[in-house]
Amino acid sequence: MPKPVKKKSRPAAKAKAPTVPTRTPVWDISPEEQLVGAPLVGKVRAYDAKTREMTVRLEEPLSAGDQLRVKGKVTDLTQRAEHIRVGRRAVQSALPGETAFVAVADAVRPGDAVWKL
Numbered sequence: 092m093p094k095p096v097k098k099k100s101r102p103a104a105k106a107k108a109p110t111v112p113t114r115t116p117v118w119d120i121s122p123e124e125q126l127v128g129a130p131l132v133g134k135v136r137a138y139d140a141k142t143r144e145m146t147v148r149l150e151e152p153l154s155a156g157d158q159l160r161v162k163g164k165v166t167d168l169t170q171r172a173e174h175i176r177v178g179r180r181a182v183q184s185a186l187p188g189e190t191a192f193v194a195v196a197d198a199v200r201p202g203d204a205v206w207k208l
Contacts, residue, residue: 125162129206132159136190138199144176144192145199151207153191154184161195163203170196 130151137146145161147153155175161168174194177185185191 129208132205132207135161135199135201135203135205137201140198143194145195146190146192147205148190149185149187152184152186158208160206160208161199161203162206163200166199166203168195168197168199
């Protein structure tokens with residue numbers, strides 16, 4: 092008679108604690124990119140020319156309808172955030188620490204600063 096096989100139980104997955112977004116140090120923002128009095132939303136990580144979306148790791152909450160200004164050495168774009176995605180889902184708002192994809196009207200470059208007006 093064969094011995095009964097014991098199934099190994101896996102430990103329960105631990106819930107991850109929410110990560111605190113790291114702030115961009117002020118010395119990483121050049122004088123051309125700075126805006127006094129406006130909160131820094133984050134820096135552009137990537138731009139997809141096909142979908143015309145910029146990728147931003149958020150340092151401040153962002154909602155649809157917020158006025159944004161993308162400022163860099165050669166970039167100066169002001170527009171409303173109309174289409175925001177987090178992952179594959181379209182959302183109305185995104186929280187700090189999340190990576191958001193925001194539709195933009197013109198090309199932006201990685202490293203450009205994104206400000207909320």
